[in-house]
Amino acid sequence: MNRMEDKVAIVTGGARGIGRQIVETLSREGARRIYSLDMGIGEYDLPNVQQVQVNVTNRDQVAKFVENVKNEVGKVDVLVNNAGITRDALIQKMTEDMWDAVIDVNLKGVFNLTQAVAPIMMENGKGSIISISSVVGVYGNVGQTNYAATKAGVIGMTYTWAKEFTRKGAAVRSNAIAPGYVETEMMATVPDKVLQPIRDKTPLGRLGQPQEIANAVLFLASDESSYVNGHVLEVNGGLRL
Incomplete structure (x- = not known):
């Protein structure tokens, strides 16, 4: 049986990179519909994927989009x-x-989407919220004060939501994934002299693949993880910055 059968999913940043891999993986696993949100449009030819241009920082756009989803699929x-x-x-x-x-x-983007979507999940009695953090949010990194602050903040919100959204008995789970360095279009611009030391510090000796992050998302999105809540899953090859 497909692990996403009859499920409706929203993926932000779904046009490229890890987000695109997540969308394609959920699609292959039989999701009824996947809304891929991004500022731009990716090249998808998947019948169960609907691309929507939404700025996650714009609360009005987010609210209107989520209301449309509720009206369309319930x-x-x-x-x-x-x-x-x-x-x-x-x-x-x-x-x-x-x-x-x-x-x-x-x-703020993570806050906006979750604030809009969580009440629908609680009303329906179940749901899975998966927020992408980073190895940088767990261990910090030189030159990334802003990024580290946000990714650590995502973890804090994840722990809080795991408690908040289940208070009235709904099985609405909140988990985070903290990827290490992954071979995406963004990483392709980074010189090898920068990447090689990261490989050397990673016990598995390589960067991650987008599919490996998508596999972790699939697990947390599916009913296979029905008793996983308030957890940060590190997918980083053992890297400790």
Whole structure:
């Protein structure tokens, strides 16, 4: 049996990279419908994927989108908070704009979608919220004060929601995934002299693949993880920054 059969999912940042892999994986596993949210449109030819241009930082856009989903299909089984950006600099050189942009997308965006979707899940009595954190949110990293703050914040919200959304008996689970360094389009621009030390520090000796993150999302999205709640799953090859 397909693990996503009859499930309705929302994936933010779904046009490329890890988000695209997540969308394709949930699609293959038989989801009834997947809403792929992004500022741009990806190249999908999948009958159960609907692409929607939504800015996750815009609360009005998010509210309107989620209301439309509720009217169209009546439920949301899975929310994957994947959208994120980086604006790296040492703290002495980090501008207020760099700080605000990352906080807005990576933290407020996760808050906006979850705040809109969680009541639908609680009303239906079940659901799975999966927020993408990072190894940087767990261990910190030079030049990423803003990014580390948001990804650590995602973990804090995840723990809080695991308690909040189940208070009245609904089986609405909230978990996070903390990937290590993954071979995406974004990483393709990073010089090998930067990536090789990361490989050397990773016990498995390599970077991750987008599919390996998508596999973790699939597990937490499916009923196979029905007793997993308030957990941060590190998918990083053993890397400790």
